Amino acid sequence: MRSIPSIKENYTRIKWQKLVIAALLIGFLASLLAVFLKHSTEHYEAVFFAKAASNNILLALFPFVGLSAIYFLRQYVFKKKENKGIKEVFESTASKKNLPAYKIPSHFFNGFLTVIFGGSTGIEVSTVVASATIGSMAHKKENFFRKYKTELICAGVAAGITALFNSPLAGMLFAYEVISRKISKVMVVTMVIAVGIAYAFVLMMEEQPLFVVTIRAWHWYAVPYFIVLGIIAGLHSVYLTKCVLFFKNRFSKIAVQYHKILIGAVVLSGTLFVFPQLYGDGYHAIKESILSADTAVLTLSLAATCIGLLIMKPILTSITLSAGGDGGVFAPSIFIGAFLGLFVALFVNTFFNAGVIPLNFMVIGMAAMLSASIHAPFTALFLVCGLVNDYSLLLPILVVCLVSKYTAQKVYPFTVYTYTTAK
Template sequence: MLYTTDMFSAWYLRSAAYIRTQLHAIVKNDARNVIFVAIIIGIVSGLAAVVLKSTVHFIQSLLISRKESDYGYWLFLLYPLAGILLTAIYIRFFHGGVFDKGVGNILFAIFKKASKIERHKTYSHLLTSGVTVGFGGSVGLEAPIVITGAAIGSNVGNYFRLSYKQKTLMLACGAAAGIAAIFNSPVAGVLFAVEALLFGVTVSSFVPLLISAATAAVVSKILYSGQPFHLITSGWEVQAIPFYILLGLFTGLISLYMTRTTLYLEEKFSGIKSYWRKAIIGGLSLGALIFIFPPLYGEGYDSINFLFSEKAVLLFDNSLFHQWKYVPAVILIYLAGIIAVKILATSLTLASGGNGGIFAPSLFTGAVTGYFFAYAVNLTGLVELNVVNFTAVAMAGILSGVIQAPLTAIFLIAEITGGYALIVPLMIVSAISFFFIRYFEKYSIYTKKLAEAGVIDPENKEVTAVSNINIEEIIERNFTPVSPDASLGELVEVIAHTTRNIFPVVNESGKLMGIVYLDDIREIMFNQDLYSTLFVTDMMSRSLVTWDISEPVQNAIHKFEKHNVWNIPVTREGKYDGFISKSTLFSHYRKQMSEITKM
């Protein structure tokens, strides 16, 4: 028998469909088999993290090797621009210039897209962030790998046709796996998913998260061994507690500065309409900052290790201030300058078209902040602080404040620095920083814009549930509009062909003029003498309570409660669009609350 290509293709498609159906049945019929899916997500996300780290390391090794030439250092003025332009070109021509970045977009997908993330995000963030950071973009790889992992989890969930609840959990598994793999820190990965993505989580949900994160960490450990940081410490001293408290306040202040500066520059750059102008301005500005402060290049993890080794003088290598690197006052000024401009470099990278995250900049800024603080105190001669300990603890303080996830910050630093010897100072500084910034900023850098837009409210599940109601699903349009010039006879004819008892009165331009209630005309509707002499405009109620499609759904709830009505007409751009009923709205609200509570 001769086998043709068409026969083979048909066999392949039938086999793939059969396997998919069987796997779907296995996963759907036994919740315990969700662990199987979590392992798959962990493996794939771990491989994605290894590819990303290897790509960045390869690009940076190529570029840094050119330093040896006479003009090598001057190229670092242009490298960031090249990376941002390459990223912008890819986004412009392959994604039409529309490319969602940042962890906030995962939250948007969870609550507004039923946890569905576009398939291209399983690879597009690897490409763009790899080029951005590899060429010196002053951002981290964590947000891109979190989005990549979440996209992997979401699409695997789609493949197995999982429910919204299960798909959301798989999405979170991918995010946890991404953090676990990039830092070799599974516990921090799980805590990040719980604190940043899942507002309410059951105990049973922890198992898939742990399995996925642990799997990704093992894959990363095998293929890309080594911790990002190397910290040697024998513990901490109780006498230093007052200074850890002060450090917590200081890191809280720096976190507030970072959060507001990032959002401010992002808003300013959004006003630049030209795609290429934005990339050139941001790229050249970033290059200039890196030329003045070389440690701003890339993630900055090498600089953190210099600080852990108490070799701050190495931060001066290739800088304009190299000749003064042993002068204490210059060291303090230089470190303060890095703290001040790091977030500018990060914001320029992101706002001008590059791709990356705020995790690494937070860790870098925290390390420099902690070293600066301890070094300055030690210069007074009044006390001798352990500079390395303060460097590590401040990393947690800044991260806790910026992303407002203190548990993630505490356990991330504990894991990536190789031990839990500093767990108490980590708790003190992270907690104080967290409460300090929460006094000024209710929302984290991930959720602030979403909260302001009414999409989610991490502090109020009820508000989140209401904002996630699909407006189009609750608008009822099977009401028959009548003209204000229609006679009573014409209105009775309309009534005879509908089961509704409310009739919107709409003029020729579509504007809602009033409402006719069946109860109001019941006594006269059979008086044929009035059929041609009484008109709708004489019978309609002009006292209207309306809700416009552009308003938050919360406004509709408030109007139902305030005016004690059961139906409210909906307008769109000033024109009648339908009705929403109190029963339908609250039914959808209860459904959303149930989904959020079960996450």
């Protein structure tokens, strides 16, 4: 007859074997989903934007078509079940509530349709919830997995973020800083395995960084300007958060969903006529600005464009989400941060003869704004370094991320994520 210690040892060995297998599958499926959604969205967003740029009628129609298609799917395919974004993940990890399987296709298609038809957000949150659902489904397959639901959800989220941004550390840190806020041995092991698979998948697919940049060496005399950028980013992130909460509250009082769609589509179309840079995730506009950043001159026209983008992006993102679009504040924060960094650099160069490097400020601004918007400085640090595949700015990015986060927290203690979970 086997002794109790040997039975326990055997049980532990089997448990870890099954957890490893689950993490391997979660990592593969989450990375496959993330890469497929990223490339599909990039391709069709570029195609649709090019069509809209050459035909203004399409620019007026696309937001209405996209929001209507999402409404149709929600009503007739997903049985009137509404997506709530990352709030769904928080609810699942904080209770016995599971993420149902339909969340995978629901967030996949709704995020895809939102962005390609001009909704001013990104696919990152759609990827996070779909990847979390993969982890949630895995935990239901074995009885002893039940107590590891949060760990398996975090493995899925970490793998999805890794595949999107080519940064394993960003994936794990996001799962820790934003989703779980606690750590355990099982969580570390499952996340490392899932992220390892996701990163191997990314390398095998030869995924390129989202932004191709040539970082120039930064100088210590720029540090005061970095800190100013961090403070402004922190304040602007509060504006973004307040916009999302304000417009969601206002739209929630509109009883008929199609009225929300009509209002959202009209505002989106009208704004995109003036600022086509706000179409979709806006990464196309960042890429264009990167090419000319270090030779740009702060003219009245450029200043007006930057200020207009910084004011309107939070409003358009909020209206996109409130009218039924699927997404979050990841891509908007990166977009806002890039143009905020560019504007601050050109401003101090023009009026204070600062001699700072605008391209560096664009990269640092992305991280600063993301850090402040989600209160996750280390996630923002490694995510943005992964976006540009360059760690030369690691130290200034870290400093600015901490400054922007604590500025935002002092002014307003909630993010879009924590406000909804605290209410």
